[in-house]
Amino acid sequence: MSTAETVARKTPDATRAQSGPPSGAQRGYRTLWRWHFYAGLFVMPFLVILAITGTIYCFQPQIEPLLYPHRLVVEPAASPRLEVDALLANARAAVPAGAVATTARISSRTDRSAEFVFRLPDGHKESVYVNPYDGAVLGTLDVDSRFMQVDRMIHRKLLLGKPGELLMELVACWTLVMIGTGLALWWPGENASLRAALVPDLARRGRPLWKSIHATLGIWLAIGAFAFVATGLPWTGSWGKQFKALATSVKLGAPPGSWGGLALHSTVPGKPSAAHAAAGHETSSGMEPMPGMTMDDMPLPQVPWAVGAVRVPGSPEAGEPGVRPLPLGHIVEQMRAAGLVDGYDIALPTSPHGVYTVSYFPADPTLERTVYIDQYSGAVLRDIRYGDYGAVSKAVSYGTSLHMGRYFGVPNQIVCAALSLGLAALAVTGFVMWWKRRPSGTLGAPSRERAAPPMRAWATALVVLGIVFPLMGLTIVAVWLVDRLLLRRAGPVAAS
Incomplete structure (x- = not known):
C-alpha cells in the first residue's frame, strides 16, 4: 500500500479537507460522483451476470449444436425427408401416455433434426428430436432445463421469478444512471485534452491506472452501452408490459x-x-x-x-x-x-x-x-x-434484433459481446477503484460538496427518469432518503 493510501485510510477527515475535485472539474462534480457511486455499487455484480449470460445467449445458434449434437444435428441423406405428421407420430410414441403436443419447430436445414414440444402429464415441457430421414427418435430434453433456457432465465430474472424480473429491470434503469453520470464525470473539461479522455494512461500505477482505464473505457462504450440497455427494456416484465400497453393505446404499438x-x-x-x-x-x-x-x-x-x-x-x-x-x-x-x-x-x-x-x-x-x-x-x-x-413496435423490433445480435449475423454478435463484456469490465474496474479507495469499516461514498450548485438539469433528468420508470422512481427516492438521513455522518472519503 502506498504512503498516500495509508494516510487516506487512517485520516479520512484530513484527506477530505485537503482534497477537491480533479483539476478543471465543474461545480457539482461530487454530486454527480456520489450518484455514480451509488448506481455503480448496486449494478456492479448484476452487470457481470448480465454480460456473461447475454454474451452466451447471443451465440446460441453456434453453441447449442455443440451442446446437444446427437439430438440437434443429423447427417444429411440422399433420401427425401419423411412427412412431418409421421415424424410427429414417432415423437408422440416416445413420450408418456397423456402427453399433449404443443409446438412444432419447422426447419428445412438438411443437417437439423425435427423438434416437437410436449406438455407431459406432470406439467413439465419436453422436446423430442426425430431424424427427419428415417424417423428415429434421437432423444429428449427438458425445455426448462435446457442450457440456453436456463441462461436466458438467469439473464431476465436470476431464476427468482417475478422478484428477480423486477430486480433486473431496476439494474437496467440504474445502469442508465451510471452511464449518464460517468459520461458527465469523465468528459474532458476546459483544461483537459480529448486524447487524455480517450486513451488510458498506462504509465500510471495503482488506483490511478485503474481510474484511467475505467474512464476511457466508459467513454468508448457510453453511446453503444446506452442503446444496448435501452433496447432491452421493452422486454422487461413490469415496465416493458406497461410500455407496450401505452404504445398500443396511442396506436403506435x-x-x-x-x-x-x-x-x-x-x-x-x-x-x-x-x-x-x-x-x-x-x-x-x-x-x-x-x-x-x-x-x-x-x-x-x-x-x-x-x-x-x-x-x-x-x-x-x-x-x-x-x-x-x-x-x-x-x-x-x-x-x-x-x-x-x-x-x-x-x-x-x-x-x-x-x-x-x-x-x-x-x-x-x-x-x-x-x-x-x-x-x-x-x-x-x-x-x-x-x-x-405501429411506429413504436417497428422501432422496438429493430432494437431487439440488434440487441440479440441477430440483424448483421456474426459481426452483430461480436459487437454485442464487446458491449456486454465492456460493461462487465467497467463493473470490475469500478469495484477495484472503490476497494482501493475505501477506508476500512466504511462504505466509502464520495463526500458531498460544501456548497453544491442547484444542478436543475440533473434533478430534472432524475425526475423524468422516475416518471418514465415508476419502479426506478421509487428507488431514486429511497436512495436520496438513505443518503440524506442515514449516511450524512458516515464519514465518506473524498479521494478523486
Whole structure:
C-alpha cells in the first residue's frame, strides 16, 4: 500500500479537507460522483451476470449444436425427408401416455433434426428430436432445463421469478444512471485534452491506472452501452408490459385488434361462425376467449414484441363428433405456399376451437410474421406482418434484433459481446477503484460538496427518469432518503 493510501485510510477527515475535485472539474462534480457511486455499487455484480449470460445467449445458434449434437444435428441423406405428421407420430410414441403436443419447430436445414414440444402429464415441457430421414427418435430434453433456457432465465430474472424480473429491470434503469453520470464525470473539461479522455494512461500505477482505464473505457462504450440497455427494456416484465400497453393505446404499438374485437378461433363445422357470434349470437358451447391469455402466454420459444399482447382463443366445451382437424403437414404446406419454409414455430391447437398459430421471428424484423389458421378449414384468420405494426413496435423490433445480435449475423454478435463484456469490465474496474479507495469499516461514498450548485438539469433528468420508470422512481427516492438521513455522518472519503 502506498504512503498516500495509508494516510487516506487512517485520516479520512484530513484527506477530505485537503482534497477537491480533479483539476478543471465543474461545480457539482461530487454530486454527480456520489450518484455514480451509488448506481455503480448496486449494478456492479448484476452487470457481470448480465454480460456473461447475454454474451452466451447471443451465440446460441453456434453453441447449442455443440451442446446437444446427437439430438440437434443429423447427417444429411440422399433420401427425401419423411412427412412431418409421421415424424410427429414417432415423437408422440416416445413420450408418456397423456402427453399433449404443443409446438412444432419447422426447419428445412438438411443437417437439423425435427423438434416437437410436449406438455407431459406432470406439467413439465419436453422436446423430442426425430431424424427427419428415417424417423428415429434421437432423444429428449427438458425445455426448462435446457442450457440456453436456463441462461436466458438467469439473464431476465436470476431464476427468482417475478422478484428477480423486477430486480433486473431496476439494474437496467440504474445502469442508465451510471452511464449518464460517468459520461458527465469523465468528459474532458476546459483544461483537459480529448486524447487524455480517450486513451488510458498506462504509465500510471495503482488506483490511478485503474481510474484511467475505467474512464476511457466508459467513454468508448457510453453511446453503444446506452442503446444496448435501452433496447432491452421493452422486454422487461413490469415496465416493458406497461410500455407496450401505452404504445398500443396511442396506436403506435401492436397491430389493430390486439386488445380484443377479433374472435380468433377455429369454427367447428355445423356450429355458428365467429362472425355470427360477434353479431350477438352465442355459440352452443358458450365459448369465450380466456381472459388475459395473450401470445406471450403461448407455448412458443419467442414471439415478436409487437404481437405479444395479441389475445388468443379460449377453449370450448366440446366439438362436433366425427369432425377431424387438418393434419400438421397441411399447415406446413400451406405456409410453404405462403412463402415460409424455414425457422418458424407452430403452436398446435389443443382444443376443438383452438387454432394453428404460426410464429416467425427472423433476424430481419421486416420479415416477422404471425399467422392464425383455422384447424378445420385451413382458412387464414389473421396474417400479421411488419407493415401492420405501429411506429413504436417497428422501432422496438429493430432494437431487439440488434440487441440479440441477430440483424448483421456474426459481426452483430461480436459487437454485442464487446458491449456486454465492456460493461462487465467497467463493473470490475469500478469495484477495484472503490476497494482501493475505501477506508476500512466504511462504505466509502464520495463526500458531498460544501456548497453544491442547484444542478436543475440533473434533478430534472432524475425526475423524468422516475416518471418514465415508476419502479426506478421509487428507488431514486429511497436512495436520496438513505443518503440524506442515514449516511450524512458516515464519514465518506473524498479521494478523486
